[in-house]
Amino acid sequence: MHILRPAFAAALITAICAGPAPAADSSQADAKREERWQLIADYLFDDREVLPTDSLIKIDAPKRAQDAALVPITLTMPEKDRIKSVYLVIDDNPAPLAAHVTFGPAADPGSLQLRVRVDTYTNVHAVAETKEGKLFSAVAFVKASGGCSAPSGPSDAEAMKGMGEMRMKFAESMQDGQPAEATLMIRHPNFTGMQMNQLTRLYTPSRYIDKVTVSYGDQTVLEVSGDISLSTNPVIGFNFVPGGNELMKVVASDTKGERWEQSFKVPPVTN
Template sequence: MPMMRRTFATALLTMFCVGSAPGVHASEADAGREERWQQIADYIFEDREVVPTDSLIKIDAPKRAQDAALVPITLTMPEKDKIKSVYLVIDENPIPLAAHVTFGPGADAGALHLRVRVDTYTNIHAVAETTEGKLFSNAVFVKASGGCSAPSGPSDAEAMKGMGEMRMKFAEKVQQGKSAEATLMIRHPNFSGMQMNQLTRLYTPPRYVERVTVSQGDRTVMEVTGDISLSTNPAIGFSFVPADQAPIRVVASDNKGGQWEESFDVPLATN
C-alpha cells in the first residue's frame, strides 16, 4: 500500500493543477476540479459509487487559510448512527487522501476535528461510508498555498524532540453512558518529504503518523489511517460514549516503524 500511495502521488504531481492556473475561466476550472476528483475517487474507491450529499456529512473549513500548514477542518455527521467511517480528501495535495477514520462501538460519530496541510487552492472532499457500505460526499473550496512544504520546526532535530509524546484533553467531566468530547494531541513532525532542511539544503525524508487506534476497555473508539497531509503535531478531536471507568488507550505508529502507547484516565463526574 505505501508503494501504491507513492506511485499515485507521483502521477498526480505531473497532472495539470487547475487550482493555481492563472487566467483559467471559472467554469473551466470547476470542470477541471471535478475531473480531478473523479480520478481520485476512482483510485481510492475503485468501482464504488460516490453520491453527492448535503445532509449525511458536512465540512466546516476556512475559505482562506490563515496558515496553510495548520488548517482546521470539522466534519459533522448529523445522522451519526448511519456512519461507519469517513474519508478526508484534499484534492490538490501531492497525496490527496489525508485521513480515513473508522468508528468503533465506543464512538459517537457525530463530529470529527482535524488539522491538515493544504498545498494549493483546492477542493476538500469528505466522504461518509454508511453501515450499509454506501459512499456519500460533500466538498468545500479552500484557498491556501505551501502547506506541505512549510517547515515543521527550526530544524529537523528540534521538530523531532519528544516525538511520540501524547496528551488528551476532555471538554468536561464525563458521565457514564453520555457522549463526551476529547482531543488527542500527538507530538510528531509529520515530515511530508517536501520540506527542505535549511542547513543541508536537502529534502527531509517523509516521516508521518500512519495509524492511530483509540480504545476504552475492550471497545474500539476509532481507528485513524493518516498520511503527509495531517499537520505537524496532529490533533484529533472526537467524541466517545464511556461504558465503564477504564482509561482511554491510544496506540500510534508512523511509517518508519515508530510506535507509541499511552493511557489516559477519564475524568468522571461525581453525583
C-alpha cells in the same frame, strides 16, 4: 484502503500537477476540479459510486487558511448512527488522502476534528461511508498555499524532540451514556518529504504517523490511517460514549516503524 503517495498512477499525477484552470474561466476551473476529483474517487473507491450530500456529512473549513500547514477541518455527521467511517481528501495535495477514520463501538461519530496541510488552492472532500457500504461526499473550497513544504521546525532534530509524546483533553463534565468530547495531541513532525532542512538545505525524507488506534476499555473508539497531509503534531478531536471506570488507550505508529502507546484516565461521569 488506498493511500495515495507521489508515485501513484501517471494519469492522476498529471491531473493534480496541472493545477486549476485559468481564473478567467471559472466554469472551466470547476470542470477541471471535478475531473480531478473523479480520478481520485475512482482510485480510492474503485467502481463504488460516491453520491453528493448536503445532510449526511458536512465539512467546515476556512475559505482562506491563516496557516497552510495548520488548517482546521471539522466534519459533522448529523445521521451519526449510519456512519461506519469517513475519508478526508485534499484534492490537489501531492498525497490527496489525508486520513481515513473508522469508528468503533465506543465512538459517537457525530463529529470529528483534524488539522491538515493544504498545498494549493483546492477542493476538500469529506466522504462518509455508511454501515450499508454506501459513499456520500461533501465538498469545500480552501485557499492556501505551501502547506506541504512548510518546515516543521528550525531543524529536523528540534522538530523531532519529544516525538511520540501524547496529551489527551476531555470535556469538563461527562454524563453516563451521553457523548463526550476528547482531543488527542501527538508530538510528531510528520515530515512530508517536501520540506527543506533549514540548516543543511537538503530535503528531509518523509516520516509521518500512519496509524492511530484509540480504545476505551476493551472497545475501539476509532482507527485513523493517515498520510503526509496531516499536520505536524497531529490533533484529533472526537466524541466517545463514557461509562464505568475505564482507561482510554492510544497506540500510534509511523512510517519508520516506531510505535508509541499511552493510557489516559477518563474523568468520572455523573448521572
